[in-house]
Amino acid sequence: MAQTPVLEHPAKRTRRRMTRMERHNLLVGLAFISPWIIGFVVFTLYPMLASLKYSFTDFTGILASKQHFFANYQMMFSDDRFWKAVVNTLYMVLISVPLNLIFSFLCAILLNFKVRGQSFYRVIFFLPSIVPAIASTMLWIWILRPDTGLLAALLNFIGIDGPNWFLDPLWAKPALIMLGIWGIGGTIIIYLSGLQDVSQTLLESAELDGANWWQRLRNITIPMVSPITLFNLITGVIVMFQYFSQAYVFAKFASIGKADIIVGRPMDSTLFYSVFLYDKFTNFRYGYASAMAWVMFLVILLCTVALLKVSNRFTYYAG
Amino acid sequence: MATQTSYQRPLSVKVRKFIEQFGKHLLIWVVALFFFIPFIWMVSTSLKVKTDVGRFPPNFLPRENKTIAIDGEEYPLFTLSTAGGGQEVVAVMDYEGSEAVVFDPQYPAETRKVPQAQLSEILIVKFRWENYRDALLRASRPGLDVNFFTYLKNSLIIAFFSIIGTLVSCTPVAYAFARIKFPGRDGLFIFVLATMMLPFQVTMIPLFKLFNETLRWGDTFLPLIVPTFFANAWDVFLLRQFFKTIPSEMSDAARVDGANEWQIFTRIIIPLSIPVISTIAVFTFLWAWNDFTGPLIYLQSHQNFTMALGLQDFQGQREILWNQLMAASVIFTVPIIVAFFFLQKQFIQGIKLTGGKEG
Numbered sequence: 001m002a003q004t005p006v007l008e009h010p011a012k013r014t015r016r017r018m019t020r021m022e023r024h025n026l027l028v029g030l031a032f033i034s035p036w037i038i039g040f041v042v043f044t045l046y047p048m049l050a051s052l053k054y055s056f057t058d059f060t061g062i063l064a065s066k067q068h069f070f071a072n073y074q075m076m077f078s079d080d081r082f083w084k085a086v087v088n089t090l091y092m093v094l095i096s097v098p099l100n101l102i103f104s105f106l107c108a109i110l111l112n113f114k115v116r117g118q119s120f121y122r123v124i125f126f127l128p129s130i131v132p133a134i135a136s137t138m139l140w141i142w143i144l145r146p147d148t149g150l151l152a153a154l155l156n157f158i159g160i161d162g163p164n165w166f167l168d169p170l171w172a173k174p175a176l177i178m179l180g181i182w183g184i185g186g187t188i189i190i191y192l193s194g195l196q197d198v199s200q201t202l203l204e205s206a207e208l209d210g211a212n213w214w215q216r217l218r219n220i221t222i223p224m225v226s227p228i229t230l231f232n233l234i235t236g237v238i239v240m241f242q243y244f245s246q247a248y249v250f251a252k253f254a255s256i257g258k259a260d261i262i263v264g265r266p267m268d269s270t271l272f273y274s275v276f277l278y279d280k281f282t283n284f285r286y287g288y289a290s291a292m293a294w295v296m297f298l299v300i301l302l303c304t305v306a307l308l309k310v311s312n313r314f315t316y317y318a319g
Numbered sequence: 320m321a322t323q324t325s326y327q328r329p330l331s332v333k334v335r336k337f338i339e340q341f342g343k344h345l346l347i348w349v350v351a352l353f354f355f356i357p358f359i360w361m362v363s364t365s366l367k368v369k370t371d372v373g374r375f376p377p378n379f380l381p382r383e384n385k386t387i388a389i390d391g392e393e394y395p396l397f398t399l400s401t402a403g404g405g406q407e408v409v410a411v412m413d414y415e416g417s418e419a420v421v422f423d424p425q426y427p428a429e430t431r432k433v434p435q436a437q438l439s440e441i442l443i444v445k446f447r448w449e450n451y452r453d454a455l456l457r458a459s460r461p462g463l464d465v466n467f468f469t470y471l472k473n474s475l476i477i478a479f480f481s482i483i484g485t486l487v488s489c490t491p492v493a494y495a496f497a498r499i500k501f502p503g504r505d506g507l508f509i510f511v512l513a514t515m516m517l518p519f520q521v522t523m524i525p526l527f528k529l530f531n532e533t534l535r536w537g538d539t540f541l542p543l544i545v546p547t548f549f550a551n552a553w554d555v556f557l558l559r560q561f562f563k564t565i566p567s568e569m570s571d572a573a574r575v576d577g578a579n580e581w582q583i584f585t586r587i588i589i590p591l592s593i594p595v596i597s598t599i600a601v602f603t604f605l606w607a608w609n610d611f612t613g614p615l616i617y618l619q620s621h622q623n624f625t626m627a628l629g630l631q632d633f634q635g636q637r638e639i640l641w642n643q644l645m646a647a648s649v650i651f652t653v654p655i656i657v658a659f660f661f662l663q664k665q666f667i668q669g670i671k672l673t674g675g676k677e678g
Contacts, residue, residue, distance in 0.1 A: 018502065022501070022502055025499055025500055025501040025502075026501040026502055026503075028495075028499055028501070028580050029495045029499040029500075029501030029504060030501070032491045032492060032494055032495030032499060032580070032584075033491070033492045033495045033496070033507075033550075035488040035489075035491065035492055035548065035549050035550045036488070036492045036511065036549065036550040036555065038549055039488070039546065039548075039549025039550055039551075040514065040549075042529075042549070043522065043526065043546050043549060044514060044517065044522060046525065046529075047521070047522035047523075047524075047525035047526050047529070048517070048521055048522055048525075050524075050525035050528075051521055051522065051523075051524055051525050054524060054525070106350075107350060110343075110346060110347050110350060111347070113343045113347065115340060115343050115344055115347070117344075121347050121351060124351045124354055124355050125350070125351065125354050126659075127354070127358065127656065127659070128354050128357070128358070130605065130655050130656070130659055130666075131652050131655070132608065132609040132626075132627060132651055132652060132655065133609055133611060133627075134609075134611055134627045134630050134631050134651075135630060135648040135651045135652050136357075137631075138630060138631070138633070138644060138645075138648055139357055139360070139361045139645070139648060140357070142360075142361075142364065142641055142644070142645065143357060143360060147373075147375070148372070148373050148374070148375050148377065149377075150356075150357075150360050150377055152375075153375065153376045153377050156376065157376070182353070182354065182357060185354075186670050189667060189670045189671065190670060190671065193671050238516070238518075241518065242518050242519070242520065244611075244612060245611040245612060248611075248615075249631050252631065256639075274520060277520055281523065281524060281527075286524050289520075289523075289524060290521075290524055292520075293518065293520040293521045293523065293524075294521060296518055296520060296521075297517065297518055297520075297521050300516060300518060301516065304516065
């Protein structure tokens with residue numbers, strides 16, 4: 001086979017001037033990606049720099065802004081509500097994200113059983129995840145109602161007096177975690193496709209060698225889906241830092257009958273990072289909110305890099 | 320002995336197999352109920368009358384008080400328990416304090432007063448489909464000519480233009496990253512992917528100012544639609560992965576015949592990419608349909624609300640009509656479920672692609 005001379009020494013390429021072909025390709029390529037370039041500059045790069053600038057000013061959108069450098073950051077770090085939001089968000093990252101992963105993995109194992117009606121079961125497990133977030137939040141608020149809710153009835157039936165999920169700050173987050181687990185269908189699908197890639201011959205030979213179900217799961221399946229676990233973990237953490245809609249609607253419901261809607265009800269227990277940021281934004285504290293956004297961005301970056309670093313020790317990549 | 324074991328063995332294997340299968344089904348069902356019951360509950364509530372909604376303990380089948388029509392008027396039927404332990408069926412005409420004015424359905428003229436405590440409703444199963452009509456036509460705010468159809472229309476407009484924008488802008492960008500070898504391409508592509516990590520909160524405030532103050536697009540759909548016309552990393556990635564799988568012999572042959580990149584892109588690559596394009600159309604629809612934060616930030620007046628905004632606005636009223644709210648939630652959810660059943664393959668493929676499975 002004749003080889004086309006495309007591959008060149010990389011060092012040579014950088015020093016050499018572009019050929020006519022390359023110049024042509026560059027122009028055509030740039031023309032094709034121009035929508036992205038324009039979009040990036042106008043809708044990403046400029047706003048990023050602008051919000052970085054706002055974060056160093058006391059900009060409110062109306063009043064003339066004056067520089068006051070790290071005042072927003074100082075204010076933020078000495079604000080009790082800010083820390084409350086951080087703790088609430090960490091609660092979700094440390095409890096909700098792992099629970100979602102474990103539960104999705106177990107569901108994927110169930111759905112991987114060779115039983116009749118497998119595809120029907122898969123649809124049932126998956127459907128809740130495509131219910132719009134606002135609709136599912138309203139539905140769960142209705143289910144969780146302490147007076148006439150379905151869950152209260154079920155708990156009553158087995159002799160438990162259910163908590164008031166909307167008034168008790170201890171129980172508001174577990175309610176949101178439950179709502180989250182209801183919608184893990186997407187994660188289940190990703191795990192399921194991972195399980196289907198686990199080598200059957202490896203599992204069978206392990207079985208012949210006398211490994212029981214648990215040993216096969218522990219030593220073959222879990223390591224082989226570890227890249228998927230890593231992916232789900234990273235996206236789960238990123239999504240959780242931006243957790244907003246469900247908490248916002250939940251708090252709005254918990255505020256019914258109160259004089260005003262206060263985010264984070266009951267008693268700031270659903271005051272998550274993004275909820276607090278949105279609250280600052282609607283109160284025209286643009287500088288403060290921008291500072292919060294940048295801190296969040298940096299934390300997400302750090303988390304992702306840290307997870308990728310740590311994961312090198314735990315994930316297994318075939319081939 | 321020997322014949323016995325060889326005879327019994329297949330049977331016991333069969334029994335074990337059966338028990339194993341049964342156990343698996345049972346296990347799956349226990350978990351499936353957790354996913355399924357809330358669904359049933361949503362539909363069930365949406366078909367209940369108001370008095371049935373608040374009933375405790377709740378029931379899954381919507382029930383209504385049985386009525387009897389006398390002279391064109393409907394009267395609810397109750398069982399009256401008398402002191403002597405007897406029971407009779409009565410119709411209730413009116414309530415006076417703790418007492419009710421009742422009559423025997425056979426003799427409508429003879430009314431009498433009995434304590435309400437002695438009455439219990441006679442219930443029949445009845446689906447109240449009118450809730451759906453009421454939820455759709457319900458005026459969201461008095462004085463404004465806004466109902467759920469308005470929200471439905473707004474959501475569809477935004478979703479439609481978002482799909483157009485995403486497809487028109489992402490395909491050429493993805494084509495360049497997949498097929499045009501220009502200097503710096505691969506580094507730039509990694510940069511495109513890195514922008515996926517940026518939380519929207521970082522750009523939220525300057526964008527809000529840009530759209531509201533500089534461009535004066537506040538309270539319109541434009542801030543939600545226009546950015547989709549400038550490509551996003553996620554869809555560019557998906558399309559690029561697909562374009563890369565198309566054999567390059569085809570475009571090379573076309574190039575020899577004198578076709579330029581644009582012609583190769585529109586005449587060869589696009590027609591071959593219908594599966595991935597429909598996947599992206601479905602996911603853009605989902606995304607636009609479900610989006611809550613965008614409309615919450617940019618849309619203020621009720622006539623511009625989307626379904627997501629309108630739904631959570633239900634609870635802004637003094638009294639929440641849960642049956643109508645659930646009916647509205649069903650209406651909001653049904654298009655997605657229908658889309659899922661028609662486009663199951665695209666759904667699953669899209670999710671797997673996000674999981675990096677086929678990347």
